[in-house]
Amino acid sequence: MIALKTFQESLSEFSERFDDLAERYDHTINNCSELEILIDDYSKFITNERNEEAWEQLELQESSDLNQLVMDLRKKSALCVAIMEKYRALKLQDGNAEIADYFKNIESCIExxxxxxxxxxxxxxxxxxxxxxxxxxxxxxxxxxxxxxxxxxxxxxxxxxxxxxxxxxxxxxxxxxxxxxxxxxxxxxxxxxxxxxxxxxxxxxxxxxxxxxxxxxxxxxxxxxxxxxxxxxxxxxxxxxxxxxxxxxxxxxxxxxxxxxxxx
Ligand SMILES: C[S@@+](CC[C@H](N)C(=O)[O-])C[C@H]1O[C@@H](n2cnc3c(N)ncnc32)[C@H](O)[C@@H]1O
Missing domain, CATH: 3.40.50.150 (Vaccinia Virus protein VP39)
Incomplete structure (x- = not known):
């Protein structure tokens, strides 16, 4: 099981990385690889069974700071996924159409x-x-x-x-x-x-x-x-x-x- 403290630290770290990369989007593909890595890491984190128990403990805490962190993460990750799609579209324009793991995950489910x-x-x-x-x-x-x-x-x-x-x-x-x-x-x-x-x-x-x-x-x-x-x-x-x-x-x-x- 992942300790609650480690879990919370991971959440705070993700939050900072999302902020940093959202701020650095400049309508070019400059920071594309870093954001792809972050979204892939985050996708793995939220589908990792071992984090489920820590999540349950966190829910029991009923802390307003933690609630705020969760709401912020939802917003920030949504913004960053939208930016990642922009990168992918810009890369296609430049003739580079490789697919990051996140997209494979989405595509495989459409059926x-x-x-x-x-x-x-x-x-x-x-x-x-x-x-x-x-x-x-x-x-x-x-x-x-x-x-x-x-x-x-x-x-x-x-x-x-x-x-x-x-x-x-x-x-x-x-x-x-x-x-x-x-x-x-x-x-x-x-x-x-x-x-x-x-x-x-x-x-x-x-x-x-x-x-x-x-x-x-x-x-x-x-x-x-x-x-x-x-x-x-x-x-x-x-x-x-x-x-x-x-x-x-x-x-x-x-x-x-x-x-x-x-x-x-
Ligand atoms: C990550 S993207 C698309 C997701 C992905 N293409 C898919 O197939 O699931 C989500 C998009 O929803 C858009 N969006 C957010 N709120 C919306 C709303 N109220 N109406 C329409 N689009 C919205 C965002 O601008 C963003 O481009």
Whole structure:
């Protein structure tokens, strides 16, 4: 078992490394390797069973300082994952498309995303938080032929993301937009919705989507509880009159798990 003190020290150290590397992002690939190493280290840390017990002890402490550290880590790691996608997009522009372990981890899970509610060529898929390197839209469109729309709140992510789609997704039905779900005409026709795990307001958007979507829509909410909540926004209770949890896909070796919701 990892001692609680060592565990807490690791958290503080990760927090400092995230701050340092987020500050050093300058829209070039200058600090890319360092951030890749950090994200890989962090992914291993939060999927390491041996840290589970220390996490449980930490939860029992109910310390406001520790709570703050956990919330900060969630925010900082989300920011750094978004930056890492920017690096990957910038590297692709420069002709260097190697894949860090973190991306292999994400890519290998996309197939299981919708459990028993599989995507077909007729499906219309919306991804909330498409990022600068839109792997999910690319893989879905490539494998199924479905129409995919990705939305993001970050101008740079949309610009870089479109470039990636142009290079890797030629001929695929993928669109990336900086737009909200209520302003997007596509929302009313979507059959499948995926929420990126690091979208802080994902449950507020889910609530909003109830009135905007058709009755058969299925929602894949990426999330992380317990130790994984250091890297993901966790699962939340939903309005039982509106959404029903129909499947919970737990993936011990992956950085996030997936909850599937359908309308009641
Ligand atoms: C790490 S990235 C994408 C994750 C990864 N591509 C995937 O497939 O899971 C998460 C993105 O979510 C975006 N984001 C955060 N909050 C959002 C919101 N409320 N609406 C849309 N996008 C959001 C961020 O700007 C960031 O680009």
């Amino acid at each position: 299981e995303e919708f459990g028993s509610f599989q995507i077909t060529s007729e499906s219309k898929v919306l991804l909330v938080g498409s990022g600068s390197f839109p792997m999910t839209p690319l893989l879905i469109a490539k494998r199924t032929g479905a129409e995919v729309v990705g939305i993001d709140i970050d101008d740079e992510a949309i610009k870089l993301g479109r470039n990636v789609v142009k290079r890797l997704g030629s001929g695929l039905n993928i669109r990336l937009e900086k737009i909200s779900v209520e302003d997007l005409d596509f929302t009313k026709d979507v059959t499948h919705i995926i929420f990126s795990s690091t979208v802080e307001s994902k449950y507020d958007i889910l609530d909003q989507l109830y009135a905007l979507t058709n009755e058969n829509v299925v929602v894949a909410m990426r999330y992380g509880n317990r130790l994984k909540s250091l890297f993901n926004y966790p699962l939340r209770e939903v309005d039982e009159q509106r959404w029903k949890l129909v499947e919970n896909i737990i993936r011990p070796d992956h950085v996030f798990d997936i909850a599937l919701y359908k309308k009641v």
